[in-house]
Amino acid sequence: MEIPESDEMTPRCQTILRLVISEYIRTATPVGSKAIRELYHLDISPATIRNEMAWLEERGYLTHPHTSAGRVPTEKGYRYFVEKLMGENDLPTAERRTISHQFHQAQLDMEQWMRLAAAVLAHRARGAALVTSPKSAPSCLKHVELISIRDTLALLILVLYAGVVKQQVLALSTPMTQEELSRIAAMLNHRWEGLNEAAIAATLPGLSEFEHRVGDAVCDMMRRLDARNATEIYRDGLLNLLSQPEFVHSTSAQQIVRLLEERQIIDALVSEVLQRGGLQIIIGGEGRWQDLAEVSFVLARYGVEDQVAGALGVLGPLRMRYDRAVSVVRFVAQLMSDLMSNLYGR
Amino acid sequence: MEIPESDEMTPRCQTILRLVISEYIRTATPVGSKAIRELYHLDISPATIRNEMAWLEERGYLTHPHTSAGRVPTEKGYRYFVEKLMGENDLPTAERRTISHQFHQAQLDMEQWMRLAAAVLAHRARGAALVTSPKSAPSCLKHVELISIRDTLALLILVLYAGVVKQQVLALSTPMTQEELSRIAAMLNHRWEGLNEAAIAATLPGLSEFEHRVGDAVCDMMRRLDARNATEIYRDGLLNLLSQPEFVHSTSAQQIVRLLEERQIIDALVSEVLQRGGLQIIIGGEGRWQDLAEVSFVLARYGVEDQVAGALGVLGPLRMRYDRAVSVVRFVAQLMSDLMSNLYGR
DNA sequence: GTTTAGCACTCTCGATGTGAGAGTGCTAGC
DNA sequence: GCTAGCACTCTCACATCGAGAGTGCTAAAC
Secondary structure, rough: OOOOOOOOOHHHHHHHHHHHHHHHHHOOOEEEEHHHHHHOOOOOOOOHHHHHHHHHOOOOOEEOOOOOOEEEEEEHHHHHHHHOOOOOOOOHHHHHHHHHHHHOOOEEEEEEHHHHHHHHHHHEEEEEEEOOOOOOOOOOOEEEEEEEEEEOOOEEEEEEEOOOOEEEEEEEOOOOHHHHHHHHHHHHHHOOOEEEEEHHHHOOOOOOHHHHHHHHHHHHHHHHHHHEEEEEEEEEHHHHHHOOHOOOOOHHHHHHHHHHHHHHHHHHHHHHHHHHEEEEEEHHHHHHHHHHHHHHHHHEEEEOOOEEEEEEEEEEOOOOOHHHHHHHHHHHHHHHHHHHHHHHOO | OOOOOOOOOOHHHHHHHHHHHHHHHHHOOOEEHHHHHHHOOOOOOOHHHHHHHHHHHHOOOOOOOOOOOEEEEEEEHHHHOOOHHHOOOOOOOHHHHHHHHHHHHOOOOOOHHHHHHHHHHHHHHEEEEEEEEEEEEEOOOEEEEEEEEEEEEEEEEEEEOOOOOOEEEEOOOOOOOOOHHHHHHHHHHHHOOEEEEHHHHHHOOOHHHHHHHHHHHHHHHHHHHHHHHOOOOOEEOOOHHHHHHOOOOOHHHHHHHHHOOHHHHHHHHHHHHHHOOOOEEEEEEHHHOOOHHEEEEEEEEEEOOEEEEEEEEEEOOOOOOHHHHHHHHHHHHHHHHHHHHHHHHH
């Protein structure tokens, strides 16, 4: 085991690494020395390229499926590529405008935005997309409403700050008219406005039996909403992923589906993205996530600073088009954040 | 081409067909004459069984992958099986109770019910589950509410008969207080209660500018809700399906994913189920659906008679456990219908 | 010192061949 | 009408083999 003399990569060496990776991303087959010379009209001989490749392999940027195949990038190679070689290209203006337009048509509805974001990401980045519902600080009550459905059944509607609305049916022990319900709702609003779940629970002793029941239901719904925060996941474009050549073997395909159906891994990943913020590129699980060994994630946080945050991103094979994914994810995250800041601004 | 003399199936012949199908469902490999004799301790010889099998094959109930493999059921064979041979077994009481309990815990929320239904179906029938949101007759307005978010932003909440709630943010051209908004909402409620979208649209001329805007938004939301009716699909358990041996080849797996991601085929299927009602078993596309050639559906309508209806069911390989699927689908459909009749009863 | 030409070497991949095994259809006898 | 026996067919797993691709190494050229 000999230690390489220098880890400085020459420009030519970088070029070769870049070309190998680009070519491998394009074709999904190992790249030989002759191939990249011809494809990119380099005026150095295959032998030289081979030397450089051997150098890159010694340092772990490339690898060899077997003696006489071309080179394939390693995770380290991809990482170097996305960090140093890829360059930043923004989404073309036309594309930005189209996407922006789609979102503005979607009528200020968080749920629709998330669905749309998943669809846009999947389509533009040609991968599987993933959008989590945003998590906010413990919610405070804005308004409750009681609406009679029929004599012994009422609808309880909860409005939280940040425009979240949730409803639930409430069975009444004795029939009540809409007028009675409205009167009670008005009273409760007066008492509860601006309080969080714990504070509302504290007011319960001393209320009438029916008000107490409403209060219980409200607390319960708020607790659920806070717990369910950030747990909803919107997906799209699974097919894009499964039709990639690396997933022709059913076992890999199944792993992907399992990854997306089971929540644990995604949850762990998302919570990390939420913590660290910015745009994260996770390549092949980075040694820490066994189940992500064959895929890469491009994930970003979106939301409003200090108030609410979710994660969105794209899942692709290791040889995904990182440049495209990064630009789309960044743009959509920014767009969603802008849209939401309207709802959350005080 | 000789015409078979009699199409009456003898009891013994039925037994053999039943055993072949059961065995094939269990093992996913062609079933030989010797195998079923030994497995089920029949005291007839393999040769006799072969004769019966040949008879069944002549009439299209069984087929042959190649000369020296065992028999495999055809679509016609499966159909005969589910109609005549399978028998009706209800879900065990314990299982019914567990499922019922899960649903009653889910707090009277349609969305949660659908999600839960998908999870239960997928898990109990070991297949991919599919639940569409119910479609109801054109909706009538029950109540509107306007809630101030901040000076120039309000939340418009719509309650329809049947307990559907939908909200949207409304940007105000001039700042308004909660009192003003409440006053306007009360007036609009008085005017619009019980009307459908067209009727509300008719009242718009003559309203103030702001009321007009609210009316536009309400109509728009109602139109969207009616259009989006029955278009939401909840899925679960895709992995159950993809791990079946018939889907080891990536192309079949991809077809399944495409089937579930693209909407057209499912939509067509669902609308047929909604029309015909009851419980439908679609085996291998029945010649009409090319894309369903390799799968079977067990689907049922759920909802409240004449008021609201959706479809739910299970997707499995041709050799799915039809008995189990049928009993689970029937039970869950009934349960959902019962739960909903509470919401929709007048 | 760096680059290049030449060449032997290695490994995959597809085509071809082979034998065991499974299951059948057919025929003749019970 | 049922069954035993048998020849037949086809798949599947395994081994063999040659073509092709791409490498690493060495020695010569720049």
